[in-house]
Structure formats: structure tokens, C-alpha cells
Amino acid sequence: MSTETPTMREFPWGPAADGLDQPYWDGMLAGELRLQRCGNCRVWIWGPQWICGQCHTFDPEWEAVEAVGTVYSWARSHYPFITELADRAPYVTVLVELPGAGNRRVLGILTGDDTNVRIGDPVVGHIELDEGATWPLLRWRRSEGAHA
Numbered sequence: 001m002s003t004e005t006p007t008m009r010e011f012p013w014g015p016a017a018d019g020l021d022q023p024y025w026d027g028m029l030a031g032e033l034r035l036q037r038c039g040n041c042r043v044w045i046w047g048p049q050w051i052c053g054q055c056h057t058f059d060p061e062w063e064a065v066e067a068v069g070t071v072y073s074w075a076r077s078h079y080p081f082i083t084e085l086a087d088r089a090p091y092v093t094v095l096v097e098l099p100g101a102g103n104r105r106v107l108g109i110l111t112g113d114d115t116n117v118r119i120g121d122p123v124v125g126h127i128e129l130d131e132g133a134t135w136p137l138l139r140w141r142r143s144e145g146a147h148a
């Protein structure tokens with residue numbers, strides 16, 4: 001096992017070459033959070049899949065979801081493994097549960113006040129395009145109702 005600190009690397013934000021998650025990124029550009037939903041059994045799907053894991057229907061649809069949820073889990077990182085976070089460490093990564101999408105959970109960075117984060121804190125998603133970036137990213141902020 002190496003004891004060296006890993007170097008930061010560029011993270012390839014944006015659609016994968018196979019096109020599977022292209023609608024997600026198109027949604028980001030349009031200012032919407034879009035998740036997959038099966039057109040047959042209506043189950044929500046995340047991360048993107050070619051086939052519904054529940055009823056095996058191909059090509060799940062994409063639907064816009066309100067970017068509002070609660071913190072299901074979180075972690076504070078003190079080293080920026082990716083360059084996007086170089087000036088943000090320490091930063092908090094949250095796993096956000098979306099009640100508007102069958103409680104599917106999505107990962108993101110918590111911005112704004114990230115002190116005293118607790119499981120269950122209400123959060124709101126913000127789609128942000130960094131200077132020089134091609135693809136916007138969904139980041140989270142605690143909303144009213146979160147304790148200080």
C-alpha cells in the first residue's frame with residue numbers, strides 16, 4: 001500500500017461516450033434535474049441504466065425532478081482528489097434522498113454553510129456552471145428548516 005498522497009486529477013464531467021446519461025446532462029444545461037423512470041412499471045431509476053431492473057423494460061424514460069430532498073448520509077473530505085475541489089477542501093459530500101423520485105438518492109457537494117451537517121437536514125439543489133466549464137453541476141445547499 002502506498003503512503004503517498006494521490007495526485008489531484010481532472011474529473012471528466014459531462015456525458016459518457018455511450019450516451020446513456022446524455023439526458024441527465026441535457027437537463028443540467030436546461031436547468032433541470034432529470035432522473036430515469038420506467039415507462040412500464042413507473043419505478044424511479046438512478047444511476048442511469050439501459051434497462052429497468054424491476055420489470056426489464058428497455059430504455060427507461062427521463063423525467064424532471066424537483067431538486068429538493070434530505071441528507072441521507074454525508075462525509076467531510078479534507079483532501080481534494082479532483083481539481084474541481086482544489087480550493088474547496090475541506091468540503092462535504094452529501095447523499096441526498098429525493099422524495100419526489102421514489103426516494104432515489106443522488107450524490108453531490110454541499111455548498112454554503114456546511115457546519116453541523118446532520119442526517120435528515122433539508123437541502124435544495126442548485127445547478128451551477130463554473131467559469132470555464134462546459135457542463136453545469138448540481139450542488140446542494142441546506143434550506144430553511146435546517147438547524148444551525
Ligand SMILES: [Zn+2]
Pocket residue numbers: 038039040041042043052053054055056057
Ligand atoms: Zn420497469
